[in-house]
Amino acid sequence: MRDPFPIPPIPSLSAWIQPYADALSLPTLPLHIHEVLGAALFYTFIHTVLSPILSSALFPAYYPKHHRAKKANWDAHVVSLAQSVLINALALWTMWKDEERANSDWEQRVWGYTGASGMIQALAAGYFVWDLGITLLNLDIFGLGLLAHAVSALAVYTFGFRPFLNYYSSIFILYELSTPFLNIHWFFDKLNMTGSKPQLYNGIALLVVFFCCRLVWGTYQSAVVYVDMWRAVQRGPDAGYIAAAFEKGGSGVGVDENVMYFAREAGPVPLWLAGIYVASNVTLNALNWYWYFKMISAVRKRFEPAKKEKVAVPAKGTANVTTGVMVGGEKRGLRQRAHSIEDVVPDSEELREGTIQ
Numbered sequence: 001m002r003d004p005f006p007i008p009p010i011p012s013l014s015a016w017i018q019p020y021a022d023a024l025s026l027p028t029l030p031l032h033i034h035e036v037l038g039a040a041l042f043y044t045f046i047h048t049v050l051s052p053i054l055s056s057a058l059f060p061a062y063y064p065k066h067h068r069a070k071k072a073n074w075d076a077h078v079v080s081l082a083q084s085v086l087i088n089a090l091a092l093w094t095m096w097k098d099e100e101r102a103n104s105d106w107e108q109r110v111w112g113y114t115g116a117s118g119m120i121q122a123l124a125a126g127y128f129v130w131d132l133g134i135t136l137l138n139l140d141i142f143g144l145g146l147l148a149h150a151v152s153a154l155a156v157y158t159f160g161f162r163p164f165l166n167y168y169s170s171i172f173i174l175y176e177l178s179t180p181f182l183n184i185h186w187f188f189d190k191l192n193m194t195g196s197k198p199q200l201y202n203g204i205a206l207l208v209v210f211f212c213c214r215l216v217w218g219t220y221q222s223a224v225v226y227v228d229m230w231r232a233v234q235r236g237p238d239a240g241y242i243a244a245a246f247e248k249g250g251s252g253v254g255v256d257e258n259v260m261y262f263a264r265e266a267g268p269v270p271l272w273l274a275g276i277y278v279a280s281n282v283t284l285n286a287l288n289w290y291w292y293f294k295m296i297s298a299v300r301k302r303f304e305p306a307k308k309e310k311v312a313v314p315a316k317g318t319a320n321v322t323t324g325v326m327v328g329g330e331k332r333g334l335r336q337r338a339h340s341i342e343d344v345v346p347d348s349e350e351l352r353e354g355t356i357q
Contacts, residue, residue, distance in 0.1 A: 001098040003031070003115030010034045026161035027262055028113055032122035039126025040133070043079050047134060051078040062191055069141045074190070076134065077183050083127050084179035091120055091170040100259050101167060107241060109167040109225075110232040111263040121160040121169040128154040156280055159273065163262055165228075171221050175288075177213040181206035207295055214288040222281050229277065232269040242266075 014030035021029040029036075055063040055074065064070035094116045095101070101114050132150040135142045160166050181202055188199040236242075241260040 001094075001100055001114050001116040003119050004094075005035055005119050007034060007038070013037070021161070024158075026158065028118055028163050028166075029158075029161040031115070032118050032161070035119055035122035036126040036129060039123045040129040043083060043127055043130040044133070046082055047075045047079050047130070051075040054078075059191065069138075072134075072138050072141050077186055079130070081180055081183040084176040084183070087120070087123060087127070087173055088176050088180075090123065091173040094120055094170045101170075104167050104259065106228045106231055107237045107263075108259050110165060110228050110269065111163065111237050111241075111266045112259040113163040113166045113262050114259060117166045117169050118160075118163070120173060121157060121163075121166060124169065124173060125154060125157040125160075128157060152280065156277065159277070164269070164273065165225065165277070168221070168225055172218070175214050175218055175284075178206060178210040181209060207292075210288075210292055210295065215292060218288065219285055222285055225281070226278060229269060229274045233271060233274050234268065236267040237263045 009031055010033075013033050017033045018030050021027060052063075052065075052071075052075065055078065056065060064074060098114055098116045101112075101117055104112055128150060132147075132154055135147050135150045139147060157169075160169055184202050185199060185206060188194065188196065188202065193199055237260060242264050
């Protein structure tokens with residue numbers, strides 16, 4: 001499937017990036033550099049212009065206009081919400097419409113390339129370009145942890161331009177299906193709706209979607225990609241694919257008509273590349289399981305019945321002065337129980353790049 005992005009590659013941008021793409025062995029990057037930079041500029045626009053305007057108009061009592069750290073955090077959540085909704089919709093559409101991708105065998109899943117999957121890869125990379133930039137500019141707010149995450153996530157997505165595991169770009173993007181619910185949960189807290197029914201329903205949806213897309217879908221697809229990479233480390237693509245790639249390439253129509261066009265110079269996947277990918281993926285999956293159980297614990301704490309305080313039975317003839325204490329204790333327990341699961345659930349910044357593909 002051809003790249004469905006409405007703007008075609010810009011020759012000047014492609015020519016500018018070409019030497020760097022050649023040096024880093026990223027042959028498909030010139031085809032998508034306009035999408036990477038376009039996505040980064042789009043999310044920067046949301047963060048610096050659109051979010052402040054809309055948030056001030058819609059939530060004037062809650063938007064932290066005069067607190068730099070809180071404002072940066074709020075605007076980053078707006079970007080995360082917008083990005084996760086957009087990239088999820090595009091990834092699902094690509095998986096449904098891209099017939100070449102759907103018919104891929106294991107070799108095509110490792111070394112193959114379609115324009116549509118390349119677009120998903122590029123838009124995700126553009127998001128992490130924005131993420132890296134905003135983290136560097138606000139390092140005192142977001143910290144070294146998020147900086148390390150932004151760098152590693154951008155590096156992993158950049159591998160897709162080799163191309164490497166281009167097929168899986170849409171698959172692992174679907175980790176982000178839970179991110180809109182996580183951001184909505186965060187906004188409920190900031191809008192003083194902690195413990196409300198809407199947050200409860202959103203919390204249930206968050207747990208269900210997180211379990212399905214990250215734990216079930218993500219763990220299964222991780223096992224599949226490990227098997228594909230193990231085969232690819234042993235040997236390069238079949239000679240028939242390479243011959244067809246050269247044949248199509250010679251006629252000048254290879255990129256769109258031949259999924260394995262870029263495999264003509266491919267050999268076995270380097271161990272260092274497979275190792276980085278597996279290490280990143282295993283780390284993310286482990287964190288996903290850890291976060292999920294923390295979420296369950298947090299929801300239980302919020303909605304468990306309050307434990308009644310023990311009250312001493314007054315002696316005969318003594319006024320019952322402890323009842324008020326008991327009732328007050330129950331009320332205090334209810335108030336204490338209405339804390340946010342934000343205390344134990346990873347913030348959206350932690351999951352914002354949670355997809356390591």
